[in-house]
Amino acid sequence: MLFSYRVLIYSYFTMRRVCTVTLVIILLFVFLISCSKDSAADSAIAETSPSSVRMAVAVDPDGLDPQMSASASTFQVTSNIYETLVTVDENGNIVPCLAESWIIADDGLSMTFTLRKDAMFSDGDACDADAVASSFMRLISPSSARSQDYSFISSVDVIDEFTIRFMFSRLDVTALARFAYPWSAVVDAAHADSLRTKPVGSGPYMLSSWTPQQKLILEKNPYYTGKCSIDRIEFVIMSDMTSAVTAMKNGLLDIILITGDLAELFEGDDDFTIHALPTNGLQLMAMNNKSKGLDDIRVRMAINHAVDKKALIEAVWWGYGEPIGSHFPVVLSEYIDMNGRYPYDPDKARELLAEAGYGEGDLHLRMFLPKNYQEYVNAGQVIADMLRSVGIDVDIQIVEWATWLSDIYNGRDYDLTVVGHTGRLDSYSLLSRYRSDASENYFNYADDEMDDLLDEYIVEPDADKRTEIAHRMEEILAEDVPALYIQDPIQIYVTDSSLDGFRTYPINIFRMDLLEYKQEPDL
Amino acid sequence: MGKYIAKRLLSSLAVMAIVSLVAFAALELIPGNAALVAAGTEGSSSSVASLSAEFGLDRGFGERLLLYYRNFLSFDFGISSYFGESVSTLIGQRLGVTFSLAFFSILIAFIFSVALGSAAALGKGKFLDIFSRTVVQLFSSMPSFWLSLIFLIIFSSMLHLVDVGDYVSPSVSITGYISSIILPVIVLAIGETGPLLRLVRASMLRVKNEDWYRIGKVRGIPRIRLITAYALRYALPGPLTLAGSELAKLLGGTAIVESIFALPGLGRLFLTAVEMRDIPLVGGIVIFVSFLVVLMNLLTDLALFFSNPAMRKAGGMGL
Numbered sequence A: 001m002l003f004s005y006r007v008l009i010y011s012y013f014t015m016r017r018v019c020t021v022t023l024v025i026i027l028l029f030v031f032l033i034s035c036s037k038d039s040a041a042d043s044a045i046a047e048t049s050p051s052s053v054r055m056a057v058a059v060d061p062d063g064l065d066p067q068m069s070a071s072a073s074t075f076q077v078t079s080n081i082y083e084t085l086v087t088v089d090e091n092g093n094i095v096p097c098l099a100e101s102w103i104i105a106d107d108g109l110s111m112t113f114t115l116r117k118d119a120m121f122s123d124g125d126a127c128d129a130d131a132v133a134s135s136f137m138r139l140i141s142p143s144s145a146r147s148q149d150y151s152f153i154s155s156v157d158v159i160d161e162f163t164i165r166f167m168f169s170r171l172d173v174t175a176l177a178r179f180a181y182p183w184s185a186v187v188d189a190a191h192a193d194s195l196r197t198k199p200v201g202s203g204p205y206m207l208s209s210w211t212p213q214q215k216l217i218l219e220k221n222p223y224y225t226g227k228c229s230i231d232r233i234e235f236v237i238m239s240d241m242t243s244a245v246t247a248m249k250n251g252l253l254d255i256i257l258i259t260g261d262l263a264e265l266f267e268g269d270d271d272f273t274i275h276a277l278p279t280n281g282l283q284l285m286a287m288n289n290k291s292k293g294l295d296d297i298r299v300r301m302a303i304n305h306a307v308d309k310k311a312l313i314e315a316v317w318w319g320y321g322e323p324i325g326s327h328f329p330v331v332l333s334e335y336i337d338m339n340g341r342y343p344y345d346p347d348k349a350r351e352l353l354a355e356a357g358y359g360e361g362d363l364h365l366r367m368f369l370p371k372n373y374q375e376y377v378n379a380g381q382v383i384a385d386m387l388r389s390v391g392i393d394v395d396i397q398i399v400e401w402a403t404w405l406s407d408i409y410n411g412r413d414y415d416l417t418v419v420g421h422t423g424r425l426d427s428y429s430l431l432s433r434y435r436s437d438a439s440e441n442y443f444n445y446a447d448d449e450m451d452d453l454l455d456e457y458i459v460e461p462d463a464d465k466r467t468e469i470a471h472r473m474e475e476i477l478a479e480d481v482p483a484l485y486i487q488d489p490i491q492i493y494v495t496d497s498s499l500d501g502f503r504t505y506p507i508n509i510f511r512m513d514l515l516e517y518k519q520e521p522d523l
Numbered sequence B: 001m002g003k004y005i006a007k008r009l010l011s012s013l014a015v016m017a018i019v020s021l022v023a024f025a026a027l028e029l030i031p032g033n034a035a036l037v038a039a040g041t042e043g044s045s046s047s048v049a050s051l052s053a054e055f056g057l058d059r060g061f062g063e064r065l066l067l068y069y070r071n072f073l074s075f076d077f078g079i080s081s082y083f084g085e086s087v088s089t090l091i092g093q094r095l096g097v098t099f100s101l102a103f104f105s106i107l108i109a110f111i112f113s114v115a116l117g118s119a120a121a122l123g124k125g126k127f128l129d130i131f132s133r134t135v136v137q138l139f140s141s142m143p144s145f146w147l148s149l150i151f152l153i154i155f156s157s158m159l160h161l162v163d164v165g166d167y168v169s170p171s172v173s174i175t176g177y178i179s180s181i182i183l184p185v186i187v188l189a190i191g192e193t194g195p196l197l198r199l200v201r202a203s204m205l206r207v208k209n210e211d212w213y214r215i216g217k218v219r220g221i222p223r224i225r226l227i228t229a230y231a232l233r234y235a236l237p238g239p240l241t242l243a244g245s246e247l248a249k250l251l252g253g254t255a256i257v258e259s260i261f262a263l264p265g266l267g268r269l270f271l272t273a274v275e276m277r278d279i280p281l282v283g284g285i286v287i288f289v290s291f292l293v294v295l296m297n298l299l300t301d302l303a304l305f306f307s308n309p310a311m312r313k314a315g316g317m318g319l
Helices: A002-013 A015-035 A040-044 A072-081 A129-140 A189-194 A241-249 A260-265 A297-306 A309-317 A346-355 A374-388 A401-410 A427-434 A448-459 A463-480 B002-029 B034-039 B045-054 B061-073 B087-122 B127-140 B144-158 B174-208 B211-218 B223-235 B237-251 B255-260 B266-275 B279-307 B309-313
Strands: A052-057 A086-088 A094-096 A099-104 A110-115 A153-160 A163-168 A205-211 A215-220 A232-237 A255-258 A272-278 A281-287 A321-323 A363-370 A392-399 A416-422 A483-496
Touching: A052 A241, A072 A205, A072 A215, A072 A232, A094 A099, A110 A129, A129 A153, A129 A163, A129 A189, A241 A255, A241 A260, A241 B144, A255 A260, A260 A483, A281 A374, A297 A346, A297 A374, A297 A392, A309 A321, A309 A374, A309 A483, A363 A374, A363 A401, A374 A392, A374 A416, A392 A401, A401 A416, A401 B034, A427 A448, A427 A463, A448 A463, B002 B061, B002 B279, B034 B045, B061 B279, B087 B127, B087 B174, B087 B223, B087 B237, B087 B255, B087 B266, B087 B279, B127 B174, B144 B174, B144 B255, B174 B223, B174 B237, B174 B255, B211 B223, B223 B237, B237 B279, B255 B266, B266 B279
Parallel strands: A052 A232, A052 A255, A363 A392, A363 A416
Antiparallel strands: A086 A094, A099 A110, A110 A163, A153 A163, A205 A215, A215 A232, A255 A483, A272 A483, A281 A416, A281 A483, A321 A483
């Protein structure tokens, strides 16, 4: 060992030996690297078979156990590995998935599902009523992260091999939709402890390999009998948008999600198709309804009058977004347009502030922006400028996401913050965070009528009456403005133009099994 | 000598213990924890409690600290709370990328600096001196994220010479491996060349003024031999030490460059671990990197020890 150092150092100083030694070191090094533990992912060197799809994603899933996660990046992968009892089409209608049919009892207090007979987990185990029951027992157990969402289920009964019945302890008209959300996916409970890294589900794909921050590869589930034309899906984790766009342009990717400013790079190019699709989601500037100043509705109204949403959406999202006036995405059927309630009117804003007793510069507000979401930081800065121009003093602080979650979202120590929310299939799940006692009510909003309407909605069997209640709730929020509702975002996906069947859904699912190539792609 | 190495390794154990304690305490003190991050804004109130239990965050501070150190002692760094994967697997997957980037960029920077730096010193004030200093100064004052993006646009987007977003292990394809790391290696090498080149040039200038150098010249020792056999040998310990500590720094991760070139390196992993309050992963990386730094410093000292006859004869470094 020591001797070799001596040789190494001495030989530095004769040019010929320098070269040899360097070469030997490099070779040794490359050899070591090759021997070092590498995941199966490297076998993936661009052997782009006709039926493989590569999609860039910005962040990794946080494990692959859908019942343990709340993040969109996880569901985008797990919705291809697992199946839910029912699922949704692109318009939000409930359609069969693992269950081919279902019956809701007249009193709404039980639901019976008939399962598909050929469903099997990717390890070859049958995905029958027993398996579904074990999966749901795991979901509703007290230690589950979703136990509260499914607390209305009182028992799960296996009727026969392919029939399962859920008994409810109280009426919940949104119950069916709750069997479609990706976190209710049926998992193989026999592998419960290892699902985060070794997922086992009955969906069209199974995990082939996952190297965090590099690549996650799915391959066809050999036991899946449904239609599924793409053999292999690669999620390439690329946190930088420039590299993703470069890779897409060079033909190394088939699907990417881009920001509005980059759309023109792909416009007019026959190799790509641009999909600008409205999402079931919304972005808002939350206000702390209990903090000084903001507890006065006139101040909240003034803030709404002071912000030019069109200009804001143009500046931050390059115009890709649909302005909203209430906590309700445009794509949902119960949506009503509330944009006219407090239109952009800076003079009116100044008047309202004066009425509330705040002259020029009297009102000081702290705005906290989550660093990890550049669009929210940008939006906050634009809004702050607009608020300053009507005489509100805004102090911006940019905080890290975990800090934001702890101090702002859960700690509610803030005045203003900009963030986004994903949509739900029904108005109750979407708006229940405005219940005065809800733990997710970081607005500190409290309104008796709102609480009552939420209670009514969930037990109202008549769909038309439910729509009426939803409209009223939208009106209340548009009136009381516990937040500044900005927009329903439009997401822009670019896909390889030979790829067919690309769709987005009103919940966080991504259906790779429905993709197919129009013809043989160029190799 | 053996005693010296043993002493160094022992003190490094203490360093690692302290550094990992600081990392643990820092994550405890800053707001937010792994359960809050996992529950996000779309989970329900039951999520945070059950996720805390799942990640072991419901235990007391002391108990968790004990568990944290027990894991290290058993060489089991635990399970990452964010990825759900074992920490040692995650670190293992990153060694290839991290070592490649650090090693090759320092190697290139060192060779380049020694060649150009001595040439510049020997021809002080002449064209090569001014030219090399200007160009190197220019390049090394460019921020690495900007340089990375420019390289990406020129070499990948416009010229289609290399592909981004696919780290290829050399065991799969040597050309693929080179193509996947060449741009980041060059970006990092450019950043390292600036200080190294200046140091080499300064040391060589000092050598030029030494009496023995002039005598050598007068005695007619061939110029090449005078430089390679005597001057460089005298001038290099400084730059070598710097290269060693820079190598250690790069081994600790190059998060920005890794992110831009979509390489799964240690720096990017560490950044995510901190953002997600992933205590087991942060602890594992801190221990691993501090071990590497200690090791690199030790190796640099040994290299100096053997390259300097004066030190060697004296038993070296006051041991």
